[in-house]
Amino acid sequence: MKVNIIMDPLLLLRQSIKSRGLKDTAQREGIVRFLAGAKGHLTQEEIFKALREREPGLGRATVFRTVKLLEEIGLVTRVTFADGVARYEFAYGRPHHDHMICVTCGVALEFSSPAIERLQTRLAKARNFKVRWHRHEMFGLCARCAGKNSS
Amino acid sequence: MKVNIIMDPLLLLRQSIKSRGLKDTAQREGIVRFLAGAKGHLTQEEIFKALREREPGLGRATVFRTVKLLEEIGLVTRVTFADGVARYEFAYGRPHHDHMICVTCGVALEFSSPAIERLQTRLAKARNFKVRWHRHEMFGLCARCAGKNSS
DNA sequence: TCCATAATGATATTAACTTTCATTCTCGAT
DNA sequence: ATCGAGAATGAAAGTTAATATCATTATGGA
Structure with missing residues (x-):
């Protein structure tokens, strides 16, 4: 029998970050918090624009890199529909x-x-x-x- | 019971072209002939380069437009693997x-x-x-x- | 607090795809 | 066979998303 223990996504983020020798930043946490709340299939651009309103100064490159990291960690899944544009959906615990x-x-x-x-x-x-x-x-x-x- | 009558792909091409009020060109026929022979999953660029050797002067734009047309007609199928690049395979009769x-x-x-x-x-x-x-x-x-x- | 090093964000670059436009070609009408 | 309207072509430019660069800033263990 397989048991999944679901923890707060932010805790998983911090744990994954630490175990990889990376650093915990406000941007990364903000993106995770946003994705965990926003249901749907969002492009990098959509994530960027939505977050940029709250956090001016956020860069596209950070969204790009964070979303890639989150995919590796398993917090998000990349899906590509007919238009060929990559979209991301929050996957953890789902x-x-x-x-x-x-x-x-x-x-x-x-x-x-x-x-x-x-x-x-x-x-x-x-x-x-x-x-x-x-x-x-x-x-x-x-x-x-x-x-x-x-x- | 469903019966499929398979005809020469070039004949299907000509028929589809005529029924749409389009025109039959050497480039279109060349691309169909090439795809019908080349098994595999080819990118636009690969199709372009392979054909360019035989037919210098062939343009990327023509490959692009033709491949789109062939997809509509049903002669080829577009497949997109993990790298996100569109590939085409000959589909007619398969x-x-x-x-x-x-x-x-x-x-x-x-x-x-x-x-x-x-x-x-x-x-x-x-x-x-x-x-x-x-x-x-x-x-x-x-x-x-x-x-x-x-x- | 210090500081090695990871992260950031502006910008540049890449790559694939798509459009533009002047010229050429096709094909039905003559 | 030739004419001509309109489709097709190819070079080049434009678009879009993805990715790399690099100087600057921020993080977190010592």
């Missing part, structure tokens, strides 16, 4: 999921399927492929946009 | 498949699973989501690279 993305309005519905994951694992095993991560995305029309079009 | 991508050597193994597709369809239906296309990718280590690392 179960894995994949997305259905509406090509009209851009909304990203989440789904998860243990049955699919099992089949996936079996397929990988048959090829001796060691899966590190995966992404499974469906692109199409959400209920709302499909309704509009068919009228 | 069954749908997804990929396992080795993060070390970059090889892309193909897989397909009707069982997964069925589950996927069911999940989408439950949300009234109309799937246009999907991608399902596993990133990790292929058998060869996993073997090297564990030694």
Whole structure:
């Protein structure tokens, strides 16, 4: 049985930072706090602009580097939809999921399927492929946009 | 029962071109011929460089526009792996498949699973989501690279 | 408090993608 | 066969996101 102990994301951040010999900064904590609160799938630019209002002087480069660090730590997940732009969502403490993305309005519905994951694992095993991560995305029309079009 | 009639890709190209009021050019035919022969997942740049040798004077913009057109027609599929660069593979007449991508050597193994597709369809239906296309990718280590690392 | 070193932010650079525009080519009408 | 409207082309410029550089600032252990 697997047990996950969920701690405050900021504590995990500090712990990860210390164990890597890095330093704890207001910018890093601010970005984590923001992402933990803001649900959704945000681009670097969106994160930058939103935070810049509260913390003038914040630089794009810091957002870029922090978001990369958080991905390594496992606090955020990078997702890339049809437009090819990298987006980030807060992942810590949330179960894995994949997305259905509406090509009209851009909304990203989440789904998860243990049955699919099992089949996936079996397929990988048959090829001796060691899966590190995966992404499974469906692109199409959400209920709302499909309704509009068919009228 | 669904029947697919597979014709020469060049004929499909000409037919699609005509039905759209576009014009048939040597460049377009050359790109289709090249892609139909070259198996694999090629970037625009790779397509451009390979073809440029045979056909000096060919421009990047033409490759860009043609590849976009071919995607609309359904002759090629765009796939985007971990590096975020768009790649194209010849799709016409080939069954749908997804990929396992080795993060070390970059090889892309193909897989397909009707069982997964069925589950996927069911999940989408439950949300009234109309799937246009999907991608399902596993990133990790292929058998060869996993073997090297564990030694 | 000191100070080695990590982090920051402005800016420059890179890389892929996309648009612009003057010229060339295609193809149906003649 | 040739004409001509409009599509296609290719060089170059523009755009956008991602990444690197570097002088300056901030962190945290000694």
